[in-house]
Amino acid sequence: MNRRDQFTTLIAVLCAAVFIAVQLHGAANRVFRAAPAQTIVVATPDAAALIWQQERLKGRLLLLFDKYPHINGYAYRNNRKPPLNAHTFVEYAITHTIVRSIYYIVPEDEWHELYRRPELKLLRPAPGLAQGEYLFNLLGTPVIATTLRSLPHLGEKPLIYINATLFDRIAVMDALRSKQISSDCVVVYNGGVP
Amino acid sequence: MEQIRHAAVLVAVVAVLAFALRFYDCAYPPAPWLDEGGHVAASYSYWNDGQFGPDNWEHPPLRHILLQGFLQLFGDTPYGWRMRNIIFGSLAAGLATLCALQATGSRKAALMAGLLLATDPLHVVLSRYTWEEIYGGAFFLAAIVCYLKRTRTVYWQGASALFMGCALATKWYYVPAWFLLCALSLARNGTFKCRRDVLHVVCVWLLIPVSVYVLSYYPWFGRGYTLGEFVQFVVNAYYSLQGYQLQQYNPNLLFLTHASAREWFVAPIIVGQGTFVSADRGEFIIYMNSLPIWGLTLPAIAVMAVHAARKKSLALALPALVFCATYALYFIVKRPAFIYSAAPLLPFAFIAIAYVIARLSDKFGLKCYVAALALLVGWNLYLYPLVTAKKVPVAAYRSILERPEVKVH
Numbered sequence: 291m292n293r294r295d296q297f298t299t300l301i302a303v304l305c306a307a308v309f310i311a312v313q314l315h316g317a318a319n320r321v322f323r324a325a326p327a328q329t330i331v332v333a334t335p336d337a338a339a340l341i342w343q344q345e346r347l348k349g350r351l352l353l354l355f356d357k358y359p360h361i362n363g364y365a366y367r368n369n370r371k372p373p374l375n376a377h378t379f380v381e382y383a384i385t386h387t388i389v390r391s392i393y394y395i396v397p398e399d400e401w402h403e404l405y406r407r408p409e410l411k412l413l414r415p416a417p418g419l420a421q422g423e424y425l426f427n428l429l430g431t432p433v434i435a436t437t438l439r440s441l442p443h444l445g446e447k448p449l450i451y452i453n454a455t456l457f458d459r460i461a462v463m464d465a466l467r468s469k470q471i472s473s474d475c476v477v478v479y480n481g482g483v484p
Numbered sequence: 485m486e487q488i489r490h491a492a493v494l495v496a497v498v499a500v501l502a503f504a505l506r507f508y509d510c511a512y513p514p515a516p517w518l519d520e521g522g523h524v525a526a527s528y529s530y531w532n533d534g535q536f537g538p539d540n541w542e543h544p545p546l547r548h549i550l551l552q553g554f555l556q557l558f559g560d561t562p563y564g565w566r567m568r569n570i571i572f573g574s575l576a577a578g579l580a581t582l583c584a585l586q587a588t589g590s591r592k593a594a595l596m597a598g599l600l601l602a603t604d605p606l607h608v609v610l611s612r613y614t615w616e617e618i619y620g621g622a623f624f625l626a627a628i629v630c631y632l633k634r635t636r637t638v639y640w641q642g643a644s645a646l647f648m649g650c651a652l653a654t655k656w657y658y659v660p661a662w663f664l665l666c667a668l669s670l671a672r673n674g675t676f677k678c679r680r681d682v683l684h685v686v687c688v689w690l691l692i693p694v695s696v697y698v699l700s701y702y703p704w705f706g707r708g709y710t711l712g713e714f715v716q717f718v719v720n721a722y723y724s725l726q727g728y729q730l731q732q733y734n735p736n737l738l739f740l741t742h743a744s745a746r747e748w749f750v751a752p753i754i755v756g757q758g759t760f761v762s763a764d765r766g767e768f769i770i771y772m773n774s775l776p777i778w779g780l781t782l783p784a785i786a787v788m789a790v791h792a793a794r795k796k797s798l799a800l801a802l803p804a805l806v807f808c809a810t811y812a813l814y815f816i817v818k819r820p821a822f823i824y825s826a827a828p829l830l831p832f833a834f835i836a837i838a839y840v841i842a843r844l845s846d847k848f849g850l851k852c853y854v855a856a857l858a859l860l861v862g863w864n865l866y867l868y869p870l871v872t873a874k875k876v877p878v879a880a881y882r883s884i885l886e887r888p889e890v891k892v893h
Contacts, residue, residue, distance in 0.1 A: 293638060294638050294684055295680075295684075297638050297639070297642065297684075297688075298683060298684045298687045298688075301642070301687045301688060301691050301692060302687055302691060304691075304695060305687075305691040305692070305694070305695045308695040308698055308699050309695075309698065309711060311702075312698055312699070312701065312702060312705040312711065312714075313705075313710055313711050315702060315705045315706055316705040316706070316707075316708055316709045316710045316711075316713075317708075317710065319705075319706050319707065319708045320708040348708065349707055349708020349709075350708065363537075365529075365535070365537040365538060366537045366538045367538065368538070369521060369522065369525040369538045370525075384535075385533070385535060385537070386533075387533050387534065387535075387706075387707050387708075390707045390708040390709055390713075391709075391713065413720055413723050413724060413727070414719070414720070414723045417716075424716075424720055424723075426724055426727070428537065428541075429535070429536065429537055429541060430536050430541025430542070430717070430720075430721070432713065432716060432717060432720065
């Protein structure tokens with residue numbers, strides 16, 4: 291092996307090392323609940339973020355059954371993390387590294403309305419989904435709007451947040467079970483204080 | 485050996501002058517200027533949490549990591565915010581000298597190219613704040629300098645690809661030139677004919693830059709992401725950047741009046757902010773093209789390209805090729821292109837201008853060269869106090885400040 295071939299091999303090995311290192315780094319920074327799976331009913335939406343924070347969850351995928359948008363770019367506009375309230379709880383969870391990606395679930399019959407809501411800022415179709423669109427947000431967090439029927443099989447347990455004033459909690463959980471999607475932490479908001 | 489010593493002295497002189505112009509009084513203004521506040525906050529945010537806010541998430545994050553290094557060294561002070569650009573801006577002037585020397589073989593051209601970059605008002609003002617174009621441009625220039633090395637090419641090509649990776653991990657401006665160098669490497673000495681050689685070039689020009697790019701996202705991966713998600717994220721960034729429209733920007737942004745790259749080398753662009761400290765004196769921070777010099781760019785690039793073709797010299801052609809490849813990007817992309825994006829093109833523009841003037845001076849004598857050098861550098865130095873917030877007599881710059889296209893807020 292001449293010097294050039296040795297150099298080529300070294301580059302290939304280093305590149306593979308970089309890819310493996312970042313992949314492992316990502317996987318190592320997903321924290322799930324150690325305790326058994328739990329469904330928690332909360333009085334206010336922001337309690338969801340508090341629960342996730344208390345459980346020390348990290349790097350998680352969120353299934354959001356609610357009326358989006360939840361990311362208004364507070365951190366972008368104000369040079370700091372947002373305070374926690376009913377309107378910022380998702381952005382709070384993102385900036386505290388609890389949530390890394392979001393599937394925003396749109397009711398089947400409202401899907402086409404998505405294209406008439408400019409505030410959602412559709413970015414591009416999500417590949418592999420019959421109904422799925424990436425949504426732009428100022429934090430760069432991947433947010434995919436999709437319907438429950440188009441939701442793909444997830445390779446991990448997601449966090450689930452259900453606004454029960456908009457979605458039938460039982461129907462949602464049944465549909466997820468049929469897709470073999472389970473969660474270690476389901477938070478249900480039953481209404482009350484907005 | 486003598487030649488190396490001369491080249492080293494030339495590079496050092498230009499770099500030191502560039503440093504002096506960039507460093508002098510750099511702590512003024514003492515508060516963050518324009519995007520600086522956002523850049524500094526984003527650096528902490530990225531370093532600690534892998535978050536991009538309050539800066540744009542679409543641009544690659546090496547800038548946050550670099551800035552964090554300087555914040556650790558100099559503290560959260562104007563020096564901590566600005567020393568990165570001052571140092572890389574000065575290095576860029578030195579590298580432009582070296583690049584011109586390698587490309588043209590002329591010390592006269594090298595000195596002029598270096599001095600034009602060292603004193604250029606736009607490069608100076610961008611070097612005194614936190615603009616990405618300065619250190620990204622310096623990495624880019626370092627990649628070209630390494631590419632042009634003719635000895636021990638295996639390692640220099642590796643170094644070139646490494647610097648190109650750093651440039652790409654700063655902004656996407658450099659993608660066309662990256663493809664260009666990759667293609668030239670494949671074409672060099674019939675490399676593409678031998679599978680082993682192709683494998684080597686691909687390893688060097690693809691794997692090294694991609695590894696650097698991916699590695700710059702290490703803190704972001706720390707938020708739980710995987711490589712598959714990374715690919716989707718990069719595609720999202722591409723779509724988002726393509727969707728940028730002028731009306732989405734903050735209406736107070738200084739640069740909005742000139743949003744087309746077509747103007748850069750043919751029309752005056754002068755935007756900035758200023759304050760009148762007395763009836764006849766004011767201080768300004770101005771972003772402008774130095775049109776008497778920039779206006780020579782396109783003809784000089786054309787002349788250099790023709791000469792390179794006649795001589796069949798890739799080294800001579802490279803600055804023109806890199807300039808054209810990079811400039812072409814701004815005509816292809818849909819988003820607005822503001823004047824600061826011209827900074828990475830400047831070294832190659834000045835190399836072409838310096839080459840043409842050096843060639844002319846071969847015909848018309850050294851006095852012609854000295855006069856041109858004094859005139860061009862003198863013009864830039866005349867503009868220096870105007871663009872760097874020095875208290876200047878307004879009367880001395882009235883002809884510039886009162887031009888109808890000047891938008892000083």
